[in-house]
Amino acid sequence: MKDLDKNFKKDTETEFPLREEMRPRKVTTPDGQVIDIDPLADYFCQEAPKVHRKSYSAIVEGFYNWARANSLWILGFGTGCGAIEMRPLMTPRFDAYRYGIQWRPTPRQANLLVISGYLSVKTLKRAIRAYEQMPQPKFVVGLGSCTINGGMYWDSYNTIKKLDEYLPVDLYIAGCMPRPEALLAGFMELKKIIRKGEAEGANKYAENFDWYKANQKSVIKDWDMPDYSW
């Protein structure tokens, strides 16, 4: 392994310019009207996330948690190489459908985001948006060593090293890459956490919103989306 270059200093001065399609501009509509558009303000909802309290009745909340645990809808977003072991999970050998686990193609209908492996900065941006679009309560599972501490890519300039700085993670599944059996065991563990009512990542995210945003913005230099996009 090569030694660390002590003299290397990261460029912290240069600001990344706002993308052209995100800049405020004047637009002529098809019927001839001229309107001002500020994409960041107009296209997105600006409201910050809310902390959603639990149900007042413990029995109702318990029932809800049981339903949540037994109906995990995973967002079909393969962010890294772990996605290849997600596929056997849907197929005869491992068949996660038996446990109420399903794949949904749109974040609106999913409540479990599986970060399947390393996240490059470019994907992190998409993963954050996907996460924020999911309805509460939502869960995040980090899959593979690379979400835990960078794993193989500990010295890479383009992958994050610690997922829980950027998204509230409920569970990690270690391995490079974890086998389908490990994934199933992880999902079973997640079910236990949910049934105990401890999987409150979304509320944690809302409570520590500023901290998460600061972390995210320290990595993503071209932040051209609203703070909370949903």
Place this chain on the structure above:
Amino acid sequence: MTFEWIHIAYAALTLFIVINYGMIMTALVRKIGARVGGRYGIPIWQNYIDLAKNIALRSKITHGVMYYLGPVFRLTGGVGLLLFVPTIYGSVMFQNFSYAGDLILALYFVFFGTLGMALGAGESGHPHSAIGVSRGLAQVTAAELPLALGVYAISLQYQTLNITEIVAAQQGSIFNWTLFTNPLTTIAAMFAFVGTMMRSPFDVVLAPQEIPIGPPTEYHSAYLALMQTNRVLFPVAKVVIYMNLFFGGATNWAEFAIKVFAIYMVSVLIGVVYPRFRVEQSIRFFLKWGLPVGILAILTV
């Protein structure tokens, strides 16, 4: 038919039975689909859990009034369809609100849900929804043509627009069924049936690989729960119509369960091994095969 208040309770009971039946049946159908692929499949009560989960979700967002109303309209279509068709022939309890011209109303309700969904999904503003809606409306229109022609042929055949009377005419022997007395009409209507069940090869509306997943892209939590309820109710209600018109209706719940399942499986068995058509291909398919059969059915009645 005179109206009595107890009919409302009876109708609610029908609705309850049909929804539960639909929940179990769709789960069973998914299990069968899984078995074809060699999987074990979901638990049979999974639909209930999913429903409870979706109701239990805490945050909801809305895109406007129509967005709210979309699933409501869709469910109205399903409930209305069921309630104006006699579910069990000869039973006072499950006769529902069947009346003299109910066939026309049923045809209207078949389309009603789709239109309501189109309005609601259109307002969600997602391009996938918009594309799905335009595909869906185009395809459903083409697919319903043979059904409309088939219904016309049937009303000519039995000289009535009342579903109860049509069922009554088919009683007695299995060979009194429209399936045997008028096979062309049945074939024409089955084109429409397979075409509107949103299964391969006619599921380009939902097509997860192209426009994931079409009109319901933006729907979540309680909206989705409403749509799920409709998704188990509407196919069953539609199958009830086909059963009444072509397969001799049902005189008790056991017969109902078996017939509905058998008719439903027609679309499932076709769907499980077929890739999907593009939208213009499926429209062409219906115009080329469904429409002539429908016209032929009218001519031969």
Place this chain on the structure above:
Amino acid sequence: MFSFQPDRSQYPDVGPDGKFEIDLETGKFLKLWHGPNHPGITGNMSVELTVNGDEVVEGYTHVGYLHRGFEKLMERRTFIQVFPIVCRVCVPEPDFNEYCYAAAVEELAGIEVPEEANWIRTLILEMGRFNSYMMAMGGIAGALGNGVIGQWMTYVRDLMLDRFEELTGARIYHMFILPGGVRAGLPEGFEARMEEVLQTAERYLDDVEKVLFTNAVFKKRTKGVGYIDPKLFESYGVTGPNARAGGVAKDVRKDSPYLVYDQLSFEVPVEQDSDIWARSIVRYRDLRLTIDLIRQILAKMPKGGEVMTSLPNVLHWKIPRGETYIKGESSRGEYGYYLVTDGSGYPRRVNVRGPSYTHAMALLEHLIPGTNIADVAALMVSLHTYPPEIER
């Protein structure tokens, strides 16, 4: 006069070069992103489509979601430390990376590989090709809405992964081919168990032929769609099955035999139509060929000999200045490693030439205009692209 033609005044105008002048603000076009979070995309990449009605008028591929900077990371690692990370360049078929890197290092360092190791390497590569094609077959059926083929194919792939596990100890990343040979010989009774898997695979493939290749809807969706003019093959760098589907029998295994391919007897399957149908059927026939090759290898290979030469002390292993390029025929086309050394203990530069690099970028962008939205997913899957090898 009444005309059946729709009123085209609301439609966008075609420019002098036959292309649309795309101005999103006229409201006549719609920007539609496929990916990165999209089930129809092969992995984590995205295609930015501009559509007019159902027709796609422009498409751009965006990659970089999987970029880890491998080529940079390799420059920091010694030659032996590179070895665990090379396989992670391409997930569904990682062994090609191991082989190409190992062969490049061996050539520059002048290491001889035992004969049996070459046979085992060939076996591993063919097994990897088998897996990759299984994914592709499931993918092309899935992109057209037939999920059940994907179920079967992934099941068979799981069986093959069991054999991988038996041989190498790992399911996905095997780290089995390293400079100097391979880590181990064949375990006891491997051939019989492999034969079982191959027979199961053949049974499933018979079913696939019945369900998919005789299916009218599949024919209708794929024949004549996504046509690549064979004249473009050279300028767009099309290799592998995509070229073989257009009548050009490009196959590195035949053109420039590496490992032990010159001792195996096989004919490269070729189709003429160069559309999605032809590309699917070429993959299907190539998969059959792979099954046959695995049998041949197991029958012909020497057994029980040395599989690893002794390397110099890997901690002080320096390779003199030089450069080389090693290529092989992966399931997607020509896969190559360009390795430059500078006399130090670290590689100066490693460049991975993945076949998807040309297929998914320039070629796809060239093919997309004029297709239907519904065909984009099928087109992309039929090119068989894996994004990680584009951006490394």
Place this chain on the structure above:
Amino acid sequence: MRDLIEKLTPRYTLGNATYQRADLTFVDVTRDELRALLLELRDKEGFTHLVLLTAVDWIEEGKFQLTYMINNREADQTLGLRLYIDRNDAEGDTIHDIWPTAATYQRELREMFGIAFPGSPRVDEEFILEGWTDMPPYRRDFDTLAYSQQTYVEREGRETHDPRATMKHKMYPEG
């Protein structure tokens, strides 16, 4: 292969040919002649397939080496053309009109090495990196570990062992 190089030598300034394997040759070329040479090789000599186009950073010599690797399938010959350009004012000539795929390679080189290719389509657009403001990462003076440490939060408790020291300690515990 030697025949081809000898045939071309009178008309082009070819330097320093390396005959790496029977089917692989590397040769130095000059920037002015590159285009004509590539066209001749493609049209007359059957080198129709552009295998790859990449760069090597020789920071000690202040040069980038551009490698154009082309392949002749019939003759089973691969030829690597080495072109050295100045590292400080790195600029190459686009060949996207000869091989359309070269545009992608040039986009990558522009982003990863900072080599300009004026005239190449979409060359200045982001290709792999997004929102990158630092120096091009494949340059040798970019230290990926240092950048990573200065940018990303690391989980505490990660231990890194120097392989040499560890192995020495394991194999020769006495020292």
